[in-house]
Amino acid sequence: MKTKLNKFLLLFLVVGAFSCKKDTVEPTTTATVNSPNAAANSWVYDQMKEWYLWSDKMPAKDKTDLTLVTGKDGEADIKSHYFYSLLNDYPNTDRFSWIRENITDLTASLSGISTSFGFSRTAVYLDNTQTNVAFFISNVILGSPAEKAGLKRGDIILTINGTQINGTNFATLIANNETATFGLGELKNGSYVLSGKTITATKGVVQNNPIQFSKVIEKGNKKIGYLVYTQFLETYDDQLKQVFGQFKAAGVNELVLDLRTNGGGRISSADLISSLVVKNLNTNNVIHQDEWNATIKAKYPSVATPTKFSNQPNNLNLSRLFVLTSNGTASASELVINSLRPYMDVIIVGQNTYGKNVGSITISDETKPARWTWGMQPIVLRTVNSKGESAYGTKTGFTPDYIVSDNVYPFKPWGDESETLLKKALEVITGVVVPAEASVTANRSYRTMDKSAILEEHISDNPADNRKDMFVTLPK
Incomplete structure (x- = not known):
């Protein structure tokens, strides 16, 4: 921004x-x-x-x-x-x-860098005894060790290094192994069983590419841009602009922004997306304003300056935006929703968001040599949109316009039109029911799991990547 x-x-x-x-x-x-x-x-x-x-x-x-x-x-x-x-x-x-x-x-x-296998999973109990657990892979980072080894969204992991995942070890099996052999599963006769296929990977340094997937879906007179965006990273802003340039060249007149695995990121990248989407782009209009404590407001008067939209040649000039959400949709993701609401319809499909409307700064000791290596992220500001609204900062976050549970397993590939949340968005956009199975997934079996069986959703194999935070650099 x-x-x-x-x-x-x-x-x-x-x-x-x-x-x-x-x-x-x-x-x-x-x-x-x-x-x-x-x-x-x-x-x-x-x-x-x-x-x-x-x-x-x-x-x-x-x-x-x-x-x-x-x-x-x-x-x-x-x-x-x-x-x-x-x-x-x-x-x-x-x-x-x-x-x-x-x-x-x-x-x-x-900065989106971690030492990890590079995948996110949803952990689900497989039966009423709540004993055995399956990892349903919800995302695999492009270029990560997991992707290079062949793991993909939609895979099912039942064992790690030969050990069955269960309610006791599900949080530690991955963390305790630098190299892991994942025993993959499949659904047969209503039960998840080992398929006989394994994938072995070793943790490495992973740089997240947040532009996970994009495509244009044509339905009648609708040209629908679909973007899976997993983290707000400034280093990928130019690529983000290119994607929107492709959308614009294709004549996209609707957009589905998939933020269900996006826990936040750089506010400037959130503001870039807002400027690429908003109807009647006007660089005099305020995206959001930030509230600091009295000491900082007195020391740095510039913090009172609101953030405004930026001129973006690839702006789509949309009248509405569809956002796909989960309980892990947080921070910068929620900022986009809140910032755009005064200017256009923002339609949420999925689950309640995380609920984070405050931001932090990174503080470390600058003594040479440093006396200690601590790094702090204290909350220092609260954001409000151009109408002064910021009511989503609770544990219930934003409530969807269309509540849809992301609980059909295994997960379908990104862009599959019958995938649970995307299917609902397409139906609202077109008014036409999407068939339950698209051709890309017609030969697989799926099962809807009760919400009570879900232990955790869209969790990275590196715990440090699971934070939902909002932070800023030092004001001038």
Whole structure:
């Protein structure tokens, strides 16, 4: 997005972390002086007090325990760690701020880089005993070890290195193996059984290409652009413009934007999509405005400057937009929905979104050499659209216009017109019922699973990639 601030980001991405150095207030008590955590915690407090959106809700520093562990993301006792002890009503009002021990890992994950197999899956119990579990592959990153090994959306994994996936080990089997042999399954006579086929892959450094799939679907007088976009990454903005150029050249007059696996990304890329879609593009119109705490507003008056649409030659000038969503559709994805609603119809198909209307910055220690390697992502702003609306920041997010469960397994290929959510969008657009089976999937068997059997949906094999966050660079 164009803005008089530095470019905004929404989880998962950042091209560079913001470093911040402040004088550390020395601890005074003997116990605190002797604590190995005191200096880092004092620094954490000072940064939070300046930048945190809810800084007025923070306790006084002398009322905090500087001897606590600074903060180890993902541990069971996370609430007892110092960073999390400062958060406003964690994990309710603020369920988004986070910290990692390694700033390099943090910035890499925000840039779409991970060490992983490179796939996402939905984990589902296979029977009423809730014992055995199947991984239904919902997405495979282009160029990832998983894709190179032959794994694809629609595959079913029943075993890993010969071990049956179950309700106890489903979260750890992948994490504990650098190389894995996946035993694939198939549906036979109403049950999922091993097919005899296996795929072996080794984790590697993966760069997410968020433009996962695109095509033009022609139905009568409708030319429907379909785009699966998995993360808002600025490094792929030019390719995104090219896709919209192809849509425009094809005469696309409807668009289905599939964001069901998109947990966020750079706000500027979200604003780019809004500028490529919006009807009657006007660069004087506001996309959104951001609210900061009083200290930052006084220090950086430019944060009051609203973000406006940018001139995009490939703008489709659409009267409406269809967005496919899941509970993991978050941050920048929700920003697109909220930003466009004052200007056009945004029709949501799928499930309630994640519910995140706040953003963070990346803070690290800039001392040379750095005193510690912590990287923080505290919430620092709240976004509102041109009408001042921002009511989706709850755990229910946006409620779809058409509630459709993504619970037909295995998943059909991207672009299959009978695929659950796309099928509904096409029917609303055309008014014509799409056949239950398209030719590309006619020879496979499918099963609708009860929502209660689903353990987790669209989860990456690298846990760091599952965050839903919104963040910005330092304002000027």
